[in-house]
Structures are given as C-alpha cells and as structure tokens.
Amino acid sequence: MENMKKISATLAALALLSACQPATDAPTTVADAAPAAATAAVPDFSGAWTTYRNAAAAGAFTAPAGGPKLTAAAQAAVADYQSVTQGTDYSPGNACVGGGMPSSMLGSGGYPMEIIQRPEQLFVIYEAHSEMRRMFIDDEAQDPSQFFPERNGYSRAHWEGQRLIVETVNLKTQVDTRYPHSSQATIREEYYFDTPQPDGTPVLAADLTLTDPLWLEEPFTITKRWQAMADYHVKSYECAEPKWLDELIALYEAKGLTMVQE
Amino acid sequence: MKISNLIAMLMLAVLASAPALAHHSAVQFDFQNTVLVEGKVVQVRFANPHMHLVLAVSDAKGAREITFEGHSRNNMSRQGLTPNLFKVGDTITIRIAPMRNGADGGYVTAVRGPDGTEVGRVTAAD
Numbered sequence: 001m002e003n004m005k006k007i008s009a010t011l012a013a014l015a016l017l018s019a020c021q022p023a024t025d026a027p028t029t030v031a032d033a034a035p036a037a038a039t040a041a042v043p044d045f046s047g048a049w050t051t052y053r054n055a056a057a058a059g060a061f062t063a064p065a066g067g068p069k070l071t072a073a074a075q076a077a078v079a080d081y082q083s084v085t086q087g088t089d090y091s092p093g094n095a096c097v098g099g100g101m102p103s104s105m106l107g108s109g110g111y112p113m114e115i116i117q118r119p120e121q122l123f124v125i126y127e128a129h130s131e132m133r134r135m136f137i138d139d140e141a142q143d144p145s146q147f148f149p150e151r152n153g154y155s156r157a158h159w160e161g162q163r164l165i166v167e168t169v170n171l172k173t174q175v176d177t178r179y180p181h182s183s184q185a186t187i188r189e190e191y192y193f194d195t196p197q198p199d200g201t202p203v204l205a206a207d208l209t210l211t212d213p214l215w216l217e218e219p220f221t222i223t224k225r226w227q228a229m230a231d232y233h234v235k236s237y238e239c240a241e242p243k244w245l246d247e248l249i250a251l252y253e254a255k256g257l258t259m260v261q262e
Numbered sequence: 263m264k265i266s267n268l269i270a271m272l273m274l275a276v277l278a279s280a281p282a283l284a285h286h287s288a289v290q291f292d293f294q295n296t297v298l299v300e301g302k303v304v305q306v307r308f309a310n311p312h313m314h315l316v317l318a319v320s321d322a323k324g325a326r327e328i329t330f331e332g333h334s335r336n337n338m339s340r341q342g343l344t345p346n347l348f349k350v351g352d353t354i355t356i357r358i359a360p361m362r363n364g365a366d367g368g369y370v371t372a373v374r375g376p377d378g379t380e381v382g383r384v385t386a387a388d
Binding site (some may be wrong): 087089093094096110111127128129235237238239241242 | 287307309310311314334335337339388
C-alpha cells in the first residue's frame with residue numbers, strides 16, 4: 001500500500017512536470033524565449049491616453065480634500081510668485097515652458113499622453129509643450145546625482161507584479177506650478193490598469209505621492225486616470241517658433257528686407 | 263452619506279473641472295455670447311500656445327483689420343482643423359467669444375472655411 005502511494009505520487013509529479021513543458025511551437029532557445037517571457041510578465045501601457053471620463057465612477061482625479069499642505073516657507077514663496085504674475089500674461093505655458101513634474105503628468109489628458117514601452121524603459125511624451133520623460137527600469141537607471149536637475153527630474157522604475165513603480169528625484173524648485181515644491185521633493189508613482197470603461201476601453205491609473213521635507217507639511221497623494229485613445233499619436237507642440245519668427249522678421253525689416261517664408 | 267465622503271466628492275468635482283492647461287487669463291472674453299464675424303484673411307498663424315488671426319472686416323464701424331486669438335494649433339487640430347481649411351486672401355466666417363468691453367477682437371470658437379466646412383466647438387480658452 002505504501003508503494004502504491006509512492007507510485008501515485010511519482011506519476012502525479014511527472015504529470016505536473018509534463019504540463020509545465022513548453023508547447024511544441026514554443027521557442028527552443030534561451031535567446032528566443034527571453035524577450036517573450038519579459039514582455040508577457042508585465043502589462044504593456046503603450047499607446048495614447050486621454051482624460052478619463054465616467055460620470056458613474058471615480059473621475060479623472062481622486063485626491064484628499066484641501067490639496068497639498070504647504071509649509072510657511074512654501075506659502076511665502078508662492079505668495080511672492082503670485083504677487084509678480086497675477087494680472088499679467090506671464091505663465092510657463094505662455095513662455096513655452098513645460099509644467100514639470102508632477103504637473104506634466106497630472107495635467108496630461110486634454111493634451112494627450114503617449115507611452116512607448118520597452119523592457120528597459122518607458123518613454124512618456126506629454127503633448128503639451130512636448131514634455132518628455134524616460135522611466136528607466138531596473139539596471140537601466142543610473143545614479144541621478146550624475147545629472148543636472150530638471151523640471152521633470154530623473155525617474156527610476158521597477159515592476160512589482162502588474163504595477164510599475166516610478167521614483168523621481170532631481171527636481172528643480174518650482175513656484176510656477178499648481179503643485180509647488182522644492183528641489184528636495186521626491187515623487188512616487190504607481191501605474192496600473194484600472195477597471196475598463198463599460199465599452200471595454202482600457203483605463204490606466206497612477207497613484208502619485210509628492211513628498212517634500214521643505215515645502216510640504218505631509219506627503220500629498222492623488223490618483224490620476226486616463227482612458228485609451230484609438231488610432232492616435234501625440235502631435236508635436238511647436239511653441240517657440242512664432243516668437244523667433246517675430247524677432248527674425250523685425251531684424252529683416254530693420255535692414256529694409258523682406259524674409260522669404262513661402 | 264458621510265460628511266467626509268461628501269467633502270471628498272466635492273474636492274474631486276473641483277479637481278475634475280479644473281482646466282488642464284491655462285496659458286493666461288481669459289477674463290476679457292465673454293464665452294456666454296457668440297458673435298459671427300466675416301472677413302478676408304490678412305494673416306494667420308496656427309501656433310501654440312494660441313492661434314493668431316487677422317481679418318480685414320467691413321461693418322457698420324467701417325473697414326479695418328481686427329486681430330483675434332484662439333485655441334492652440336494642437337487643440338484645434340483635434341477639433342477638425344486642417345492646414346487647407348483656408349489661406350490668406352480667403353473670405354471666411356468665424357464665431358468668437360467677444361471682448362467684454364466691446365472692443366474689436368475676441369476669442370475664436372469656430373471657423374467656417376470658404377467651402378462651408380466649419381470646425382471648432384470651443385467653450386472656454388485653453
């Protein structure tokens with residue numbers, strides 16, 4: 001009887017092993033199998049994404065009441081910024097300057113966002129002001145201290161199951177944003193597929209947490225959602241050319257010349 | 263409904279209705295009213311962050327050139343604008359949100375080209 005149990009257990013183990021074998025049309029080399037295994041294990045966020053709209057469910061944003069709680073230093077810096085710009089046409093957008101993180105990400109949608117996903121990085125293009133982010137995955141990321149601070153910072157990422165975790169540092173101090181922050185701020189994003197729209201349209205979501213030891217009393221967390229766009233690629237956003245042409249035409253006119261434009 | 267839930271929903275509604283991108287104040291434009299303007303295109307620049315259009319207009323106030331502002335090229339493209347809708351020299355009709363102070367000019371909310379094709383469904387400045 002004991003032997004029968006051993007034989008049964010062995011047969012069961014062999015059956016399980018057999019079930020785990022690759023199908024006959026599966027790749028036969030490690031080189032062939034590696035890319036397929038890598039892409040199959042995680043979701044693919046590639047594509048164009050616009051503002052999520054669903055009156056019956058959570059909206060494009062979910063955030064705690066009150067917004068970010070600014071420290072006294074931050075409030076003073078923001079007040080100064082507002083005192084010099086209020087009632088004027090001065091704004092980053094009007095000066096053809098991108099919003100920077102987290103505004104670039106949280107503001108995307110009306111001006112869509114496009115993601116190009118590769119195993120080692122996500123390439124994210126925000127149509128407004130052609131802002132670009134690269135989220136370097138695992139070993140592709142380098143030491144952020146090697147790079148100069150930028151409005152969109154430097155982003156390192158890794159997968160945790162079906163979610164992409166992105167940590168952004170190397171930010172610049174910004175008062176000209178809806179989300180003021182110091183250069184010491186860090187941003188954590190967690191991207192995942194949310195419940196699709198009733199018609200099956202995919203929904204991408206990201207939980208974002210902005211932490212700033214200098215300008216925030218406490219971390220600020222917000223959830224942002226987008227829905228997929230069919231057959232769309234973000235357009236280029238040329239913004240500086242009109243100002244340049246105006247200046248160039250003025251130079252021509254000062255010399256009594258007319259610039260050829262057609 | 264719990265008060266906290268109500269507050270959260272109100273906050274959510276406020277955030278959801280906030281404009282994604284506001285390049286500058288648009289308080290000078292009256293988006294509650296629409297005015298039709300016909301004119302000959304003197305200059306047009308489909309650009310970002312805003313479109314720039316100059317029409318030669320002749321109405322009860324006389325003949326003159328009027329400058330208008332409008333949506334970004336990207337947003338107008340998503341509303342159907344194409345490069346060949348009209349060109350300098352064409353006579354077109356535009357819908358505008360007029361200036362609150364009654365001055366010439368306004369914010370272009372729709373454009374009708376020479377062939378009758380109309381694009382634009384702008385309800386607020388971008």
